[in-house]
Amino acid sequence: xxxxxxxxxxxxxxxxxxxxxxxxxxxxxxxxxxxxxxxxxxxxxxxxxxxxxxxxxxxxxxxxxxxxxxxxxxxxxxxxxxxxxxxxxxxxxxxxxxxxxxxxxxxxxxxxxxxxxxxxxxxxxxxxxxxxxxxxxxxxxxxxxxxxxxxxxxxxxxxxxxxxxxxxxxxxxxxxxxxxxxxxxxxxxxxxxxxxxxxxxxxxxxxxxxxxxxxxxxxxxxxxxxxxxxxxxxxxxxxxxxxxxxxxxxxxxxxxxxxxxxxxxxxxxxxxxxxxxxxxxxxxxxxxxxxxxxxxxxxxxxxxxxxxxxxxxxxxxxxxxxxxxxxxxxxxxxxxxxxxxxxxxxxxxxxxxxxxxxxxxxxxxxxxxxxxxxxxxxxxxx
Numbered sequence: 001x002x003x004x005x006x007x008x009x010x011x012x013x014x015x016x017x018x019x020x021x022x023x024x025x026x027x028x029x030x031x032x033x034x035x036x037x038x039x040x041x042x043x044x045x046x047x048x049x050x051x052x053x054x055x056x057x058x059x060x061x062x063x064x065x066x067x068x069x070x071x072x073x074x075x076x077x078x079x080x081x082x083x084x085x086x087x088x089x090x091x092x093x094x095x096x097x098x099x100x101x102x103x104x105x106x107x108x109x110x111x112x113x114x115x116x117x118x119x120x121x122x123x124x125x126x127x128x129x130x131x132x133x134x135x136x137x138x139x140x141x142x143x144x145x146x147x148x149x150x151x152x153x154x155x156x157x158x159x160x161x162x163x164x165x166x167x168x169x170x171x172x173x174x175x176x177x178x179x180x181x182x183x184x185x186x187x188x189x190x191x192x193x194x195x196x197x198x199x200x201x202x203x204x205x206x207x208x209x210x211x212x213x214x215x216x217x218x219x220x221x222x223x224x225x226x227x228x229x230x231x232x233x234x235x236x237x238x239x240x241x242x243x244x245x246x247x248x249x250x251x252x253x254x255x256x257x258x259x260x261x262x263x264x265x266x267x268x269x270x271x272x273x274x275x276x277x278x279x280x281x282x283x284x285x286x287x288x289x290x291x292x293x294x295x296x297x298x299x300x301x302x303x304x305x306x307x308x309x310x311x312x313x314x315x316x317x318x319x320x321x322x323x324x325x326x327x328x329x330x331x332x333x334x335x336x337x338x339x340x341x342x343x344x345x346x347x348x349x350x351x352x353x354x355x356x357x358x359x360x361x362x363x364x365x366x367x368x369x370x371x372x373x374x375x376x377x378x379x380x381x382x
Contacts, residue, residue: 009094009322012037012069014062014084015076016049018098022073022125023053024306025315026322033322039065066091071325073125073318074098077173078186082107089118096125096321099188101338103177105346105362108339113370115335123321123331124338126192130316131251132296133272133288134193137262139295141197145276147259149198154190155239155252161215178242179218183207183349184226188341189250190238191228192333197255200230201340201363207348208356214243226348229358251311262288339364 011026011033013019019038026035037057040046050058059065062084065072071094074084082102085095101124102108115122128134141149164175178185184207195201205228209221222243228236254263260276263285272288280286300316308315317333324331333341343361351359 009033009070009325010036010068012039012057012059012065012072013049013055014039014065014072014074014080015098016040016042016045018075019073020049020053021127021309021314022075022096022318024308025304025318027306028304028315029319029322032326033071033318037065037068062087066093069093071096071322077177079103079173079177082111085122086110086114089114089120089122092118092120094121094321094325096123096318097338099124099126099192100186100342100345101188101335102342102346103185105343108343108346108362108364109367109369112335112339112364112367116370121321121325121331122335122338123317123324124188124333124341125317125321126188126333126338126341127310127313127317128189128251129192129196129333130300130313131193131311132292132300132313133264134251134253135297135300136288136292136295137253137255137274138193138196139297140262140274140291141255141257142199143295145259145291145295146255146257146261147277149255149257150234151256152194152198152234152236153238153252153254154194154236155241155249156186156189157239157241157244157246157249157252159244159246159248160242164218175218179215179220181349182209182219182221183352184224184238184240184345185220185349186240186242187226187238187345187348190240190253191236191344192341193253194236194255195337195340198230198232198234198236200232200234202228202236202344202361203231203363204229204358204360205344205347205351206356206358207351209352214245218243224348224352226344228344336364339367 038046038049038055039059046058057068072088074097081097085097088095164179207226209224214222223241226238252264262274264272273285275285303312304315347359347361
């Protein structure tokens with residue numbers, strides 16, 4: 001059914017637990033999109049979600065959800081992201097997907113082909129790109145404040161052992177998909193902001209780990225290091241740790257360029273800081289907030305009302321996706337950017353198995369899935 005911009009999109013959520021994080025953002029664009037339906041295989045979970053958020057339709061299957069939605073938020077466990085996104089795209093339904101975009105190269109090809117053949121839109125909901133400090137640094141980087149960027153760091157240290165089993169001891173999906181794989185299974189929170197700042201993509205990765213000490217029942221190392229080489233020769237260092245016994249540090253980044261650098265806060269009481277050659281006092285850091293008035297884009301100055309997780313960042317992906325769909329504009333994290341953030345993690349598993357060997361990361365713009373014989377929506381390859 002064709003819709004005009006004046007008709008609100010019916011939004012359906014696949015996955016009640018994580019889906020709740022998007023509600024505040026969706027409420028702020030209620031003239032353009034309405035929360036209409038929810039599906040979760042856990043009947044109690046979907047009923048709680050529906051009651052709490054006033055959802056009109058509770059769906060007993062994903063197929064039923066697709067019958068009730070013009071846009072689906074795929075907030076299910078990560079191995080379901082691609083199958084559910086493909087089914088929606090093939091039905092002409094827009095998709096906002098949780099991270100990562102794909103968990104295997106085969107899934108990446110399937111998702112890319114679906115995006116190329118569908119009339120619907122796809123976006124990855126990488127919320128860490130919308131953390132306030134990251135938005136300021138992104139704009140500073142884009143305007144060349146740090147000069148030529150050549151090194152960056154991202155760290156996601158978030159102890160999650162307790163979420164690997166249910167109360168009765170049965171494994172959850174995290175047991176297999178986040179803690180049951182050696183390599184870096186969840187890279188986009190760290191890589192996403194960095195790739196936006198650098199305006200670049202990863203071409204090769206080397207992945208090594210510490211071995212299993214804290215919780216040896218899992219295949220995942222206590223700490224994983226992922227080194228990434230970009231197409232312009234920059235080096236990125238990504239640290240991932242969801243097992244070590246330590247306080248969280250879920251949003252650490254640093255970046256270095258020829259004209260200065262940035263470091264996020266590492267502990268309570270610290271604040272993000274920058275040094276800009278010729279602008280900062282010699283040999284000194286300045287608070288990032290010193291630059292916020294000049295560099296925080298106007299559209300992000302007033303967060304959507306209501307409680308949104310991850311320091312308010314959860315609200316922005318759905319706001320921007322709805323406005324892009326209704327306005328016919330480009331989405332901020334399209335299928336190519338989504339795979340650029342996700343594929344280094346996919347390749348990391350083989351690198352880890354080969355003792356940290358440097359391995360090529362495919363460029364999604366040259367992957368041939370869904371091309372066919374005639375150029376169409378895959379304009380970058382026409």
